[in-house]
Amino acid sequence: MNNIIAYSKAITTLSLQEKVGQLFMPAAFINDTEEEILQIEKLISEYAIGSLCFFHSRASAATNFEGQKKIVYNENSFETLNKLIQRYQKAAKYPLLMSIDAEWGLAMRIENTPQYPYAITLGAIQNNENLLFKLGKQIAADCKAAGIHWNLAPVVDINNNPNNPVIGYRSFGENKYLVTLKAAAFIKGTEMEGVLTCIKHFPGHGDTAVDSHLGLPLIEKSKEELLKNELFPFQHLINEGVDSIMAGHLSIPALADGDAIPSSLSKKMLKNLLRDEMNFKGVVISDALNMHAISKNYTTKGELEWLAFDAGNDVLCFSEYAQEGIEAILKNASEKQIEESFKRIWHLKEKAFMKEATSITLSDASDLNTAIAKESLTIYKGSVADFKKQHFIGLTIGSTKNSAFFDAIGKELSFEKVSDLEQSEANLSKFDNVLIAIYPPKAKPANLFDIPQEQLDLINTLSATKNVVIYLFGNPYVLNHLKTESTKAVVIAYQNFEVFQENAALHFLGHNLAPGKTPVTIKR
Incomplete structure (x- = not known):
């Protein structure tokens, strides 16, 4: 690992321009072309860039282009990431801080890496913050193995809007105390491995109905409420x-x-509120500056970077115009202003480079995921007791054709299963008892979680006319679209991971409990 000079030496070693360069965090992509990699190397070496934030590919970055461009998958993503980090560090005059969004592990950005449950799943766990500590520690170990110093997590937004298009499942829930408790445990685990953390998205993105990647959300609450x-x-x-x-x-x-200015560009929110009133002394990092909530309003290259810095951001994440931004800050900022931000980011670097990485091996997620599956499983309503003794049929709804849930049940019980809806109607008519496994194709609420309306209608019809038990392997807000009043039972497993399905099967068979509690209110 690169050695970093002490701040006392850095303040006299780096030029003012280099100090400004340290405040910039351009995006880097593991599936870049050689030409694009060379451009980033040139930027790093010529402008003393201080940090990078890694994304999977330019087609998927920050969801600006979600669904518009083909996303290329790379089976060797982790190895590619590791090599790129080493390559970019070699191009840097001063060691780079490497960051990534790893809210549920490196898998949030990098395929074929350990994937852990979403925050909403962790929110269902009761009185076991040790699991959150272990999760933070294990994700941090994976970050270190890759060469990442800074996990831009956890999310501490309060999940109080079921139609939130971008936060939702990324939040621990709607209870401010539990969100704080779980975030604190995750942070402590991360720090144990010597990896930096970042809480987001200040002042709180939970109660919005607009995705800030695409537009500017408006929150019309009083300061007292906030x-x-x-x-x-x-x-x-x-x-x-x-x-x-x-x-x-x-x-x-x-x-x-009363100003409608975005929080990321507001001195009143970042300096007056965050710095002065709330007494925050650490590093403020902007959310991605390419996001349409702000980027579409500033067409002069470098202007947005200057405004974000002047508002109080120490690190300018996903700056697309670093060269012009550096020039604008040097032109407009006072030396004192630059030195204050440089001091904060350099001290953060010193902390990040204190602990050497000891392994390049990724963790095994299975044991921890199994423990989380057991502790998060939630009975939303009713009881499944004795249902297994009935003559029932299993119905798969959603994205999973081969259900590990039904396969595990099938090891003890013999029953019929259907998943092809065109053929299922005749089969379903023969049964009074239906066990439904729902696998929502997406965790986001847009387009009914990508569950076809006819499938939701079928579930509602069956619930009204038959004895139905539902196991939901996805976002609990799916239940807002189901008529569950007449169902015998609804159980939420939250994730479709195999270990979550197998644990749910054991619950159905009567071999374990469901100690979890829904972390959000279902309106229906």
Whole structure:
């Protein structure tokens, strides 16, 4: 690992331009072409760039182009990432801070790496923060194995809007105390491995119906309401000494004296509120500056970077115009302003490089995921007791044709299964008892989680006319679209991982309990 000079030496070694370069965090992509890699190397070496944020590919970055361009999958993604990090470090005059969004592990960005459950699943766990600690530690170990120093996680947004298009399943839930408790445990585990953390998205992205990747969300709450709820986790974790906070792109007039300016560009929110009132001393990092909530409003190259820095961001994430941004900051900022941000980011670097990586081997997720599956399984309503003694049929709904849930049950019980809806109607008519396994194709609520309306209609019809038990392997908000009043039981397993399905099967068979509690309110 690269050695980093002490801050006391850095303040006299780096030129003012190099200090500004340290504030920039361009995006890097593991599936870049050689030409694109050379461009990033040139940027790093010529402008003393301080950090990089890794994404899978330019087609998928920050969801700006989601569904518009073909995403190329790379079976050797982890090896590619590791080699790129080494290559970019060699191009740097001063060691780079490498960052990534690994909320549920490197798998959030990198295929064929350990994947852990979404935050909403962790939110269902009761009185077992040790699992959150272990999760933070294990994800951090994977980050270190790759050469990543900074996990831009966890999300501490309060999940209080079921139609939130971008947060939802990424939040621990709607209870501010539990969100804070679980985030704190995750952070402690991450720190144990010597990896940096970042809480996001300040001042709180949970109660929005707009995706800030695509537009600017408006939150029309009073400052008192926000301090009581959305800002509660941020304040508590600031008091605990969190490394960094990500500024979201959110319009919150109550926090900006009536101004509709995005929070990431607001001095009133980042300096007056976050720095002065909430007493945050660490690094403020902007959410991605390419996101349409702000980028579409600033067409002059470098202008957005300057405005974000001037508002109070120390690190400019996903800056697409680093060269012009550096020039704009040098032109407009005072030396004192630059030195203050440089001091914060360099001290963060010193902390990141204190602990050497000892392994390049990725962790095995299976044991921890099994423990989380057991602790999160939730009975939403009713009881499955004695249902297995009935003559029932199993129906698969959604994206999984081969159900590990039904396969595990089939090891003890003999029953018929259907998944082809065109052929299932006749088969279903023969049974009074139906066990339904739902696998929503997506975790996001758009387009009914990509579950076809006719499938939801079928579930509702069966629930109204037959004895139905539902196991849901996905976002619990799916239940907002189901009529579950007449169902015998509904059980939420949250994830479709094989270990979650097998654990749910054991529950159905009566071999284990469901100690979890739904972390959000189902409106229906």
